[in-house]
Amino acid sequence: MKKTSSQILVIDDQEDILFASKMVLKKHFETIFTLNDPKKVIHLLSENEIDVVLLDMNYRIGFEEGREGIYLLKEIKTFSPKTVVILMTAFGKVETAVEGLKLGAFDYILKPWDNDKLVSIVKSAVDESRKVKKKASTEEKKNTVFIGNSPNIQKAYSLAEKVARTDANVLILGENGTGKFVLAQYIHQNSNRKEQPFIHVDLGSLNDNIFESELFGYAKGAFTDAKIDTPGRFELAQNGTIFLDEIGNVPLHLQAKLLQVIQNKSVTRLGEAKPRQLNVRIITATNIDLKSEVHHKNFREDLYYRINTMEIVLPPLRERKSDIIPLAQFLLENILEKYERSEIVFEDKALEQMQKHFWNGNIREMENRIERAVILCENNVITISDLDLDTISIAEETNEDKQLMDIEKATIEKVLQKYNYNISKSADELGLSRASLYRRMEKFELK
Template structure:
């Protein structure tokens, strides 16, 4: 017996096969969608949450290797749709069946099939799917920001593939919300250290008093609250990977201590006399650009060279052409499961609204907007009205729909120079090429 609310997609280039399956299933489930062209799969998945996909393995009558089916199976898995895939083929081959199951297919059937067998296979797949939902946690979290087919994200994936097997230090650059921590985790999971610890530290949030104790550890009695020996994060990551997030926000004094440890490959816990050798692979991340890091008043160049053997720039979401729909479908499925809601279809107007938004908060902003939409939705179709973007995020100057006026460019330039010179009017005026009086006039004009 099939669940009445199930949605099934059938992909086959044989119109007779499509008609036969649609007639068999249409009275048993909520919806049966048929399609002859496999190139439409990702578009269909972006709009509808299917429970099961029945996929032919050969779409070229002259070649019967099954490679096309495997290719589209992988694409479906990468899309994050959550649909289970049943592969069908007219060419029985035990090796092909084993290969299909290894690639993630839920079942493998031979044409011509018996109707009872096909219905039974779908019922079994849906039963397993339902059972898994009861204990579902949000999985694949480590790959959400890497999900995509854009040129921009593929360039990042190529770099990860090259650098991961090495022990090279990596500096990950990118705006807030682009998934720098996920890139770091992906590098670790594809490295020779994958079975050893992956330790993350948000060094930008550590106070000067906590910095050394947190990173390098301390001995009992080293300071007032040191009631026992404690390993620092460097020691905890021994043999594995240490990920220092927001590295651009640490002080020059902290940078000097960090540089010493990296050069000597050893740490000395607070209150200890003997150094402890460390073996780590270092990954750092920051939302500050390299041009700012290169300012020696803010960051040591010798430390940049130490942490930046390889640099990976994570693209903002607005530069990931075509990825928004894939990510949207993924997050909607994740939160539908999390909040025990039925599958959702995505209205075309909602998809257009997503693609028109500049996403200053990047993937993180997309994720939270869709989580809210799923929670507040009153039916199983998400539309543009369900989508509300957070007022927390300011519109990016790089947004696709945003053109700056000359006054806005001048104001932004003045702000940047003032910040760089820490409010020093004389120094800022010289750098801008204007007099102090002229700078004061502009400050008054822009309300600064």
């Protein structure tokens, strides 16, 4: 019988389970790895292209709630999204397995298993793995980064291509929705680290209580819920790239700890004393004016210079007028592929209005509006109404810069009045940070 070409990993703390599963599976699949220490899974995944993981839900006697398995599932899916995971659990613990399915597991099998059932589930998982990889490969070819022809965006990507070949730290600046994440991925994919992990961390979503444990990891027993030794995001990015998004939102007292890791190229897990060496490329991004934040003592100057070996500024969409229609067509093609639809087009008036629109949310706003329009449009034609564009447009004037400033002022004033000058709500709708909105209010004398 010809074996299926695939690599299977079985993780369980019981040696008899590992032995039995290997005996069954090696008759049908080419390569079987077994692992009795769940702490080593990320290292093994980094060195082998594993197609399917069979993951036990419990690793300590007396603890049968399956939380360790759920945690490991999240780690595996974060580190290697293309790897298909099958959960293994005892009868009576199906609820936890179902929770795992919601978090991205492919299926689950009850222990003790029926051998034929085990082989059947693993074969299905291997088929799923092939589908996932084929889809990812197709999307990678299809979703070629849209750069555009505007001089300012061409300059940004030219810088990115040059710096990608080095290990220099990169700071990406730009308003919300300008494509900072896409540019960070572009740098990684054009670097010598492209085969290694790319770990994205939204620093703006980490509160003070979990900042250190998420980024730096923790030892078992470091705090109440620290059930097993756990690597942080920096360790997960070892030999690859870590993208620290929204770095301008990190509070001052945590900036010092982040600086220490970047400066020493090492990380110390909570509850440990010995530092672990890092080989990680660091890319950061923010929509905040960090120079101004440094000047106002809200951002550490030494950290600013550590992350800013190379600074790349992404222009807002309103400064890329010649790219708006080609970008809209590019996004439409990708969205039609996603919904498995075709032959939907923009009406000419819709394209004209898109050219005039201010695009406060930049590319993200455009993508959201086009996706909404694809769902709503009739007769396969996207109209102005489908796009739900506002009526603010750019009138033809000789002084374009002054005109843009006037429109920006009018837009900000309109939103401020809408929310009765509630800064948080206004900033959120405008796609700005509070600090950026305050600076614009001061600039336009909107007090």
